[in-house]
Amino acid sequence: MHPDKAGTAPEQMSERVPFQASKEFLERVDDWSFENRVRSRAEAIRRLVAKGLQIAQAEG
Template sequence: MSNMKTERVAFMLEKSALEAIDEWSFKKRIRTRAEVIRQLIQLGLEASQGETKKADATA
């Protein structure tokens, strides 16, 4: 993933989701919500790709 942040995305979250993001941020010592959300998206994408590769290997 490129480090260039050129696109803005606005979206709404439930309060509980935002609280969970803030908690994860605190545990990981990440200062901004934007960076936390970027990292969580990246982790989710990597996990999804791993699942796809595993499913392809068993097919």
């Protein structure tokens, strides 16, 4: 496995999590993805969820 930009090995992707979202939500994800040079919507969602979890954990 190749390390990601943070220098850690990426996790093995083995689970699917289908969900529905509004057009507006996906537009916001796509805008964030473009601004942060993330190539796929799935990767953008993974990164945004990871950021949210880090913030929630830090807040206790």
